Structure formats: C-alpha cells, structure tokens
Amino acid sequence: MAQRVVDLSLLIEDNMPAHKLFQRPVITTHLSHESSRAFNLGVPDDPMTFQTNFIATLDHVGTHVDAFRHVNPNGQPVDEMPLDLFMARPCASTWRHVPDLGDITVSRMEEAEKKPGSR
Numbered sequence: 001m002a003q004r005v006v007d008l009s010l011l012i013e014d015n016m017p018a019h020k021l022f023q024r025p026v027i028t029t030h031l032s033h034e035s036s037r038a039f040n041l042g043v044p045d046d047p048m049t050f051q052t053n054f055i056a057t058l059d060h061v062g063t064h065v066d067a068f069r070h071v072n073p074n075g076q077p078v079d080e081m082p083l084d085l086f087m088a089r090p091c092a093s094t095w096r097h098v099p100d101l102g103d104i105t106v107s108r109m110e111e112a113e114k115k116p117g118s119r
Contacts, residue, residue, distance in 0.1 A: 006090070009063040018061045020101045025057035 010016070014027040033049040042048030060070075065086070068075025093112040098104060 005087075012057060012062050016062060017100055018058070022058050022060055023056075025055070025061055027053060027055050027057075030054040 012025055012027075015024050018024045030052045032051050036049045036051070037047055040047070065078050065081075067078035067081060069077045093109075094115045095104075095108075095112060097111060098108055102108075
C-alpha cells in the first residue's frame with residue numbers, strides 16, 4: 001500500500017490568529033524596491049534595488065510542536081525528538097464549535113469525535 005506524507009502546516013502570516021496569551025506574528029516590508037532606490041546602488045542605467053521584510057514571531061504560534069522541553073525543563077528540545085512521534089494515521093474531526101482562540105479541552109475533543117465525518 002502506497003503511503004504519502006501530507007503537510008498540514010499553516011502559513012505564517014501577518015497578524016494571524018495566535019493563542020490568547022501570545023503575540024500575533026508581525027510581518028511588514030522593511031525596505032521596498034522603491035525605497036531602496038535611494039541608496040543609489042548599481043549603475044545609472046541599471047540600478048540595483050531590493051526588498052527586505054521585518055518578521056517577528058514567537059515560536060509558539062501557528063503550526064508548532066510543544067516539544068517535551070516546553071513543559072519539562074529536562075525534556076528534549078524539538079530537534080532531538082524522534083521524527084516518528086510526528087507521524088500518525090490520519091484522523092479527521094470538525095472543530096467549528098471551538099471559538100477563535102478557544103481552548104481545546106477534553107470535553108471539546110469528545111464532542112468533536114461524535115460529529116459526522118470525525119473518523
């Protein structure tokens with residue numbers, strides 16, 4: 001039987017939702033092609049311009065892993081955790097009943113399991 005890996009990662013975007021205790025990411029243009037033209041780089045007939053972006057985010061936003069070290073000072077950091085911990089059989093559930101930035105509780109997980117299409 002063929003197997004495939006499906007990446008369910010969220011794209012990190014400016015001001016994307018984050019847990020209520022954490023700062024949302026900030027992504028903005030630092031220098032644009034238009035503003036970098038003022039540095040007069042390149043040659044007159046071929047100016048060199050560029051764009052750079054400012055990106056500020058916590059490591060606990062979007063798709064992330066709570067490494068064992070996150071909750072245990074003696075736990076493994078994410079780069080030392082075995083990769084097979086992050087692989088599993090697929091399981092689908094509906095989470096529309098959880099409000100934005102709401103907590104996933106045991107009762108909410110049990111409620112999600114009962115919904116049609118949850119397995």
